[in-house]
Amino acid sequence: MVVILWRPFGFSRRLLKLERHSITESKSLIPLAWTSLTQTLSESPGIFLLGQRKRFSTMPEIETHERDSELFSPPSDVRGMTKLDRTAFKKTVNIPVLKVRKEIVSRLMRSLRRAALQRPGIKRVIEDPEDKESRLILLDPYKIFTHDSFEKAELSVLEQLNVSPQISKYNLELTYENFKSEEILRAVLPEGQDVTSGFSRVGHIAHLNLRDHQLPFKQLIGTCVIVIFMTKEINQKHNTFFQVRENKYTYEFDFSKVYWNPRLSTEHSRITELLKAGDVLFDVFAGVGPFAIPVAKKNCTVFANDLNPESHKWLLHNCKLNKVDQKVKIFNLDGKDFLQGPVKEELIQLLSLSKERKPSVHIVMNLPAKAIEFLSAFKWLLDGQPCSNEFLPIVHCYSFSKDANPAKDVRQRAGAVLGISLEACSSVHLVRNVAPNKEMLCITFQIPAAVLYKNQTKNPENHEDPPLKRQRTAEAFSDEKTQIASNT
Numbered sequence: 001m002v003v004i005l006w007r008p009f010g011f012s013r014r015l016l017k018l019e020r021h022s023i024t025e026s027k028s029l030i031p032l033a034w035t036s037l038t039q040t041l042s043e044s045p046g047i048f049l050l051g052q053r054k055r056f057s058t059m060p061e062i063e064t065h066e067r068d069s070e071l072f073s074p075p076s077d078v079r080g081m082t083k084l085d086r087t088a089f090k091k092t093v094n095i096p097v098l099k100v101r102k103e104i105v106s107r108l109m110r111s112l113r114r115a116a117l118q119r120p121g122i123k124r125v126i127e128d129p130e131d132k133e134s135r136l137i138l139l140d141p142y143k144i145f146t147h148d149s150f151e152k153a154e155l156s157v158l159e160q161l162n163v164s165p166q167i168s169k170y171n172l173e174l175t176y177e178n179f180k181s182e183e184i185l186r187a188v189l190p191e192g193q194d195v196t197s198g199f200s201r202v203g204h205i206a207h208l209n210l211r212d213h214q215l216p217f218k219q220l221i222g223t224c225v226i227v228i229f230m231t232k233e234i235n236q237k238h239n240t241f242f243q244v245r246e247n248k249y250t251y252e253f254d255f256s257k258v259y260w261n262p263r264l265s266t267e268h269s270r271i272t273e274l275l276k277a278g279d280v281l282f283d284v285f286a287g288v289g290p291f292a293i294p295v296a297k298k299n300c301t302v303f304a305n306d307l308n309p310e311s312h313k314w315l316l317h318n319c320k321l322n323k324v325d326q327k328v329k330i331f332n333l334d335g336k337d338f339l340q341g342p343v344k345e346e347l348i349q350l351l352s353l354s355k356e357r358k359p360s361v362h363i364v365m366n367l368p369a370k371a372i373e374f375l376s377a378f379k380w381l382l383d384g385q386p387c388s389n390e391f392l393p394i395v396h397c398y399s400f401s402k403d404a405n406p407a408k409d410v411r412q413r414a415g416a417v418l419g420i421s422l423e424a425c426s427s428v429h430l431v432r433n434v435a436p437n438k439e440m441l442c443i444t445f446q447i448p449a450a451v452l453y454k455n456q457t458k459n460p461e462n463h464e465d466p467p468l469k470r471q472r473t474a475e476a477f478s479d480e481k482t483q484i485a486s487n488t
Contacts, residue, residue, distance in 0.1 A: 246265045392446045
């Protein structure tokens with residue numbers, strides 16, 4: 001994981017090396033020949049006559065944003081670059097401009113919104129290097145060619161303000177700072193390959209997942225987008241300690257040693273809202289506490305576990321920071337050991353209570369790459385007579401899916417591990433889209449008595465579907481290279 005400190009990515013407002021050229025009437029065409037030519041051209045598709053200045057263009061009709069992309073995209077020879085060379089991004093574009101007195105710029109700009117250049121990051125009004133009392137308004141090169149390109153209302157305002165509609169052109173040199181990061185990456189990466197532009201920001205660090213074809217360009221992408229790359233190597237030279245706020249709670253941690261995803265705040269809230277005061281939560285992969293702490297604040301009893309020693313350390317710290325350390329019991333165990341140890345012991349006591357005293361029990365398993373595998377720990381976990389179905393623990397298990405029907409896929413894989421069908425007794429919630437054709441989901445169900453208890457006495461009240469033959473899913477999670485074995 002390469003750590004790069006965040007700095008806001010902006011655009012330079014500097015416009016360099018402006019060269020002025022007046023548009024003049026062509027004298028190389030014989031009037032009669034010109035008249036004949038213009039009549040012919042006017043009937044040709046894709047040919048635009050530019051008025052009395054006798055200039056014409058063979059520019060095809062294409063969408064403005066597509067044309068803008070071509071004109072203002074980085075130079076083509078930067079493609080394949082793996083080490084950023086800012087000097088290679090210099091490019092000169094020809095921009096039409098209108099010279100006006102500086103004292104009327106504000107009034108005039110309101111009337112020239114259509115005609116003015118709308119390119120983000122570039123000033124539409126610049127100083128005239130030849131006249132300190134004047135300003136130059138940069139115009140849209142795809143809308144304004146000559147003074148005849150102005151609409152009647154625009155020409156009327158120019159006349160009222162005593163501004164000549166004469167158009168001049170400037171050679172405007174764009175530099176690296178004038179391009180957006182997405183434009184730079186699209187120009188550099190191999191043609192036709194996707195560009196990852198979205199990322200999550202935590203403090204002064206952002207992170208995103210890179211695909212295999214992007215890895216050779218990771219240093220360049222890091223410089224452009226300012227990201228943490230979720231790979232195996234960690235650069236410890238930078239400050240990666242953070243304090244973040246989520247849903248009114250404060251969390252502190254070392255981002256290089258634990259996993260934190262700010263895009264899961266809504267999901268943390270959703271689960272928290274399912275519990276009420278007095279309920280019990282077992283958080284199998286607790287991370288730094290985004291489920292455990294809000295639930296504990298609702299006067300619930302929480303048992304939180306994480307195998308990662310760093311997550312365990314920051315979980316202890318954050319419970320104290322949010323003043324819930326007396327309500328959360330914290331463990332540093334493998335998920336299976338936690339389920340078959342502390343969770344089993346507590347369930348035996350909780351489920352033996354009288355009906356009036358029995359709390360609702362929730363078990364959160366948020367390790368999407370592997371959590372379903374840990375469901376096997378529930379099989380015949382308890383002995384004795386099953387309790388009433390209404391008090392059986394409720395599991396919220398997270399998983400990734402690339403299947404065309406992700407909800408069905410998750411149900412089938414979870415059911416295969418438990419050896420029982422979950423089709424009619426579970427719900428699946430879509431958490432978020434992780435990548436193209438890859439979803440993160442949460443399957444929620446009560447653990448069937450037939451799974452949780454062994455040597456149970458047959459009871460119609462506790463009857464469940466007969467166990468299905470355990471199936472092994474063909475899907476492996478070898479592609480989950482970026483999943484850190486510690487949950488949010």
